[in-house]
Amino acid sequence: MSSTSTTEADGPAPLAQALFFALVVRPLVLVVLGLNVRGRERLPRRGPAVLVANHNSHLDTLILMSLYPLRALRRLRPAAAADYFLRTRWLAWFARRVMGIVPVARGAARGADPLAGAEAALARGEILILYPEGTRGEPERLARFKGGVARLAERHPQVPFHPVYIHGAGKALPKGEALLVPFFCDVLVGEPLRWNGSRRAFREALEARMRALAAEGGFPPWE
């Protein structure tokens, strides 16, 4: 992998993306699974903005991107781990051109900026999808947020961060499973948050808002 920075040139291919979402993703997310969305009107219509979501499944990104109309897709940019999604040529093509990811270098060397791609996307006025837990982790459990989301907020104090809680995707397709078992998924969209002056306070405020959304759903633990 030569570079993890993103330019317009390796952004989404609109036709491939629209076809894939219309023919595969939407039938999968809306018919095979099915969504119950609360607070849809709180979703940002245009960028720069950040959707901050919990992450338990590969389905999460497909679900979040299905909340938007097809023509808005290319403005949606999921931040995704470069070491995972760019590991083969074909996967890299799919991740960049169809899913429109901006790669994040996990465990980057000192001095390198792992969030450069994400920042460029915000500078272009796009809507970034961010999973601050860093990885999919244990199904249906919320892990502590990593520091990147607060650093991003500090550098972009005017950008709104919209918390989105997803429930059910981790049951339908948890990490390490290849067999999809259908479940309705709940999506709860919260009020946006902006930079509040302290990295720690911002991270904690965001975590608290996410926990509040989870509590609002009242989902039983999955054991």
Next chain:
Amino acid sequence: MSLPAHLTAPVLWTMAAVLAALALATALAARRRARDPEGARELWLRVRSWWVMVAVFAVAVLLGPRASIVFLAFVSYLALKEYLSLIPTRRADRRVLFWAYLAIPVQYWWVADAWYGMFVIFIPVYMFLLLPARMVLAGETRGFLRAAGTLHWGLMSTVFALSHAAYLLALPPEGNPAGGRAGLLLYLVLLTELNDVAQYVWGRLLGRRPVVPRVSPRKTLEGLAGGVATTVALAVLLAPWLTPLAPLEALGAGLLIGLGGFAGDVTLSAVKRDIGVKDSGTLIPGHGGVLDRVDSLTYSAPLFFHYVFYLHY
């Protein structure tokens, strides 16, 4: 002009009458909405959703028995998915649930194949035995009985019971010269849904004494009696057009559908109350989820099917 084999003139006339009734209801709702937009919001959503449901059902019926069976299998899928998403399931059973879903195409295959003997035991016997055995392979014993029990209850209600509505289409059409293949299905679904509406309306108009206060405080004796009476009247009126039932038999069918529909409705209410939710989902605006709409049918379909099957086939 001759009609395709699965349709008869009375079936088409009944569908036209449903559309006319729905148009009338829409006009009334629109008038209320003009006066009080906020207060009539729920009613308006509900009427709009009725249009969609009636349209989808009508298209499935018009396309023929195959299409109707596929449509009802899809309804079973949505209902089972809603149920499994609602109840607490165990992580260990994820793959077991996949097997439970597979029961849907198999069960509706027996319907399309008109293999009555298999249709009527596949879920109560074979799935009942298979799923717990598959759960044993997963190896988790904590909560085993509860998981096996809830899963089987869901399959019985959403797949086995509902598939009886589809089996009406597999009955030989010679048995029903007036209604043909589609007549009995239309009769059952129309009466079950109208029974829901009639019980609601009579309850709103006269309701005072709750029937099952701890489960569903807004279901009243007056609503139940008014609804069942309305359903019985319609059952007798429509029977010569859509079914082979004699007037007295139709009266019995109306009673079964009216009382069965009520039982299905409050049984799902008890389940929802147990879980702690108001609606089973949000798929049908103004109605709730799919289960909220088909709960009455899970009782009325098998009751009506076996009644007609015993009397006429």
